[in-house]
Amino acid sequence: MEIIDAVPENEVTPVKHYPTLLQSLGLIGIWLIASIAVALVLTLFLDITSGIGLFLFYTISMSIVVFAGFALRKNYTLELTGFPITIAIIGALLMIPLHIAIDPIVALFPVPESLKNIMEGIYENPAASIATIAIAAPLLEEILFRGIILHGLLKNYSAGIAIAFSSLLFALIHGNVAQGLGAFLMGLFMGWIYWKTKSLYLPIILHFVNNTVSCVGMFIVPQEQIDSTLIDIVANDQLYYALVIGSILFCGVSVLFIQKKYFAESKLSDI
Known part of the structure; x- marks a missing residue:
């Protein structure tokens, strides 16, 4: 496990590692500027809402902020230990249970047109869309939000503040409540896992699974029902709420099992 640097005796305030809370917000600012700049250039040649245009827009803008984060902290290494x-x-x-558990809340908010366009793009150009959602996003977003942002915040603040703030930023970049709520909760879980294991492999794997399942789900659901809610698809209120309650219980039991089995203080040295 990594040891946080001790505070020198002649220092009144703790040693600050990159990034702090404010510097993390700065990285999101860089991402916004990069996204606008890349969009202005690419829209001259491509439709950036789907297909290869979306892939290029996303990977270029996100890569810019990732490399900016590495450069600003003056360290290009990542924690990639076993697990x-x-x-x-x-x-x-x-x-899947995580998203089912929060579906009653997510269903209260309309799906924005920008997200609908991205979802429809999967049917039009599945290869490019899957490359963006299931490959580029898990890799680049985990490097940024867990490998750079959370890694630094854990050195400066309590684990609760660090994980919650990095998860909030992770939710905000999704740009809508429908995705943001799930992203926040997923960020909390993956942040907790990263904090305990000090391995970026796990968040990347879990993010990949989540996004891949989402892509597969879109192919299963007919295109004309792409903006339907889960309760509409299930078409049975009792079954729907049974799924929600069962998913909540499954998530709770699973987290408790992981905590007791692997993350108890006596187990940490074995990871």
């Missing part, structure tokens, strides 16, 4: 494979399996199994 118990059982955590990866349980975490992967949690991805």
Whole structure:
């Protein structure tokens, strides 16, 4: 496990590592500027709402902020230690129940047109869309939000503040409540996993599973029902709420199992 640098005796305030809370917001600002600049250039040649245009827009703008984060902290290394494979399996199994558990809240908010366009783009150009959502996003977003932002925040603040703030930023970049709520909760879980294991592999794997399942789900649902809610698809209120309650219980039990089995103080040295 990584040891946080001790505060020198002649220092009144703790040593600050990059990034702080304010510097994390600065990285989001860089992402916004990069996104606008890249969009202005690419829209001259491509439709950036789907297909190869979306892939280029996303990967270029996100890569810019990732490299900016590395450069600003003057360190290009990432924590890539091993981890118990059982955590990866349980975490992967949690991805669908997590979204079902929060669906009654997410369903209260309309799906924005920008998200609908991206979802429809999967049908039009599945290869490019899957490359963006299931490959580029898990890799680049986890490097930024867990590998750079959370890594630094954990050195400066309590784990609760660090994980919650990095998860909030992760939710904000999704730009809408429908995705943001799920992203926030997923960020809390993956941030907790990263904090305990000090391995970026796990968040990347879990993010990949989550986004891949989402892509597969879109192919399963007919295109004309792409903006339907889960309760509409299930078409049975009792079954729907049984799924929601069951998912909440499954998530709670799974997290408690991971905590007791792998993250108890006596187990940390074995990871």
